[in-house]
Amino acid sequence: MANATFDIEKVRKDFPILQRKVNGKDLVYFDNAATSQTPKQVIDSIVDYYENYNANIHRGVHSLSQEATDAYEQARIKIQKHFNAQKPHEIIFTSGTTHAINLVANSYGSFLKPGDEVLVSALEHHSNIVPWQMMCEKTGAQMKVIPMLNNGQLDMNFFHKEVSSKTKMVFVNHVSNALGTINPIEEIIATAHAHGAKVLVDGAQSAPHIQADVQELDVDFYTVSAHKICGPTGVGILYGKEELLEQMPPYQGGGEMIAEVSFEKTTYAGLPHKFEAGTPNIAGGIAFGVALDYMHSIGFNVINAYENELLTYATERIKEVNGVIIYGPENPKDKTAVLSFNVEGLHAYDIGTILDQMGIALRTGHHCAQPIMDYYQIPGTARASFSFYNTKKEIDSFIEALKKAVSMLS
Ligand SMILES: *Cc1c(COP(=O)(O)O)cnc(C)c1O
Numbered sequence: 001m002a003n004a005t006f007d008i009e010k011v012r013k014d015f016p017i018l019q020r021k022v023n024g025k026d027l028v029y030f031d032n033a034a035t036s037q038t039p040k041q042v043i044d045s046i047v048d049y050y051e052n053y054n055a056n057i058h059r060g061v062h063s064l065s066q067e068a069t070d071a072y073e074q075a076r077i078k079i080q081k082h083f084n085a086q087k088p089h090e091i092i093f094t095s096g097t098t099h100a101i102n103l104v105a106n107s108y109g110s111f112l113k114p115g116d117e118v119l120v121s122a123l124e125h126h127s128n129i130v131p132w133q134m135m136c137e138k139t140g141a142q143m144k145v146i147p148m149l150n151n152g153q154l155d156m157n158f159f160h161k162e163v164s165s166k167t168k169m170v171f172v173n174h175v176s177n178a179l180g181t182i183n184p185i186e187e188i189i190a191t192a193h194a195h196g197a198k199v200l201v202d203g204a205q206s207a208p209h210i211q212a213d214v215q216e217l218d219v220d221f222y223t224v225s226a227h228k229i230c231g232p233t234g235v236g237i238l239y240g241k242e243e244l245l246e247q248m249p250p251y252q253g254g255g256e257m258i259a260e261v262s263f264e265k266t267t268y269a270g271l272p273h274k275f276e277a278g279t280p281n282i283a284g285g286i287a288f289g290v291a292l293d294y295m296h297s298i299g300f301n302v303i304n305a306y307e308n309e310l311l312t313y314a315t316e317r318i319k320e321v322n323g324v325i326i327y328g329p330e331n332p333k334d335k336t337a338v339l340s341f342n343v344e345g346l347h348a349y350d351i352g353t354i355l356d357q358m359g360i361a362l363r364t365g366h367h368c369a370q371p372i373m374d375y376y377q378i379p380g381t382a383r384a385s386f387s388f389y390n391t392k393k394e395i396d397s398f399i400e401a402l403k404k405a406v407s408m409l410s
Contacts, residue, residue, distance in 0.1 A: 006302050012389050014039040025359025028394045033177050033338055033385035034363050035227045036208060042230060045290040049283040057282055072282055075289030082292050084213040085239055089271040092238040093280050097204040098127040100223035100238035104200055105131035107248040114140030117166045122148040123176040126368045128202045132171060148375055152179040152328035167197040174206035178367040179328030180338030189219055204228055209336045211300045214239050231291035235284030245271050252277040303388040307337040310386045314339050317399045321406055327381055337386035346409050348382040354405040360398050
């Protein structure tokens with residue numbers, strides 16, 4: 001799939017927002033782990049939908065409805081092929097990762113019983129913690145935490161010791177959004193399966209960098225948000241194995257998810273519609289497919305290699321700044337392009353505020369992963385996260401701005 005060449009200047013022209021100024025300075029957008037920017041091709045597909053074939057799907061006999069339905073279902077197939085799911089109906093459209101995890105927690109999670117255990121990694125985003133806490137409270141199942149180590153990686157010895165026949169489910173992200181850690185999900189999935197447990201992998205942070213093959217991973221559930229992978233906000237997917245999705249009760253009731261409704265009894269539609277109640281984000285689903293096409297036109301291998309180069313460069317250069325502490329795996333090979341850091345004696349928030357004055361967008365705070373911050377006993381970090389449309393020149397601007405911020409604040 002990967003093209004041999006990668007013309008960064010041409011790629012940057014695809015992103016209209018990269019031309020703008022912030023506080024009078026060229027925008028340097030390093031908050032890609034929170035949301036990625038959107039190429040013109042994806043924006044155009046949304047405009048095209050609303051200008052030319054806006055209609056509700058799966059219902060109308062009229063032409064617009066059929067065109068919209070075809071485009072939406074084609075997008076599902078693109079997503080299926082991208083993640084190598086066996087069947088299109090194993091891809092459930094959701095509003096994003098948070099919705100996808102809540103769906104599994106409320107549906108598959110309703111099978112949990114008192115005496116059951118679930119294991120959750122300490123590196124999770126709140127959206128892969130809280131829905132399970134709520135479900136454990138309801139069902140009486142017990143949640144155990146796989147602790148993290150100082151290097152930002154999971155304590156796999158603990159995992160191997162704790163996983164048992166009581167373990168019914170394991171929750172782990174493929175990549176930590178706060179630290180960039182790539183978790184050993186192959187090992188976790190194989191071990192969990194050997195004990196009869198199912199695994200939900202939160203792929204929100206891996207999808208922009210790593211093309212996951214759900215069949216090769218043998219993962220049970222995998223979740224993705226389109227807005228982190230050059231798509232629009234408000235759409236994402238749940239991948240689930242067909243046999244599991246078949247067993248699961250619907251999560252939400254409404255239109256589209258039924259076979260027949262009467263006040264005596266309602267029967268449910270088959271997959272994927274059983275889990276897609278109500279009018280979905282049609283334009284968003286279509287645009288998600290276009291975003292994947294766009295990423296493939298560059299190539300995931302090319303993207304990954306280039307982003308790793310940016311990360312390596314930024315990791316070296318940031319060491320020029322006095323008092324910098326970097327969190328997460330030391331070797332850029334063990335993580336995606338996320339640089340989470342603090343400067344001794346300074347607040348991440350103050351650094352972020354001054355950098356914004358210089359046009360540089362970073363994220364500061366706990367990154368929806370407070371347990372990680374508690375582990376390091378810090379309120380938060382500053383996080384620079386890179387994408388394939390960023391450049392070394394932007395990293396240079398960032399380092400110079402950071403040096404200035406540190407001297408202003410010290
Ligand atoms: C962004 C993110 C989420 C939440 O995604 P939403 O799009 O806000 O639903 C969950 N997990 C990880 C690892 C993330 O990076």
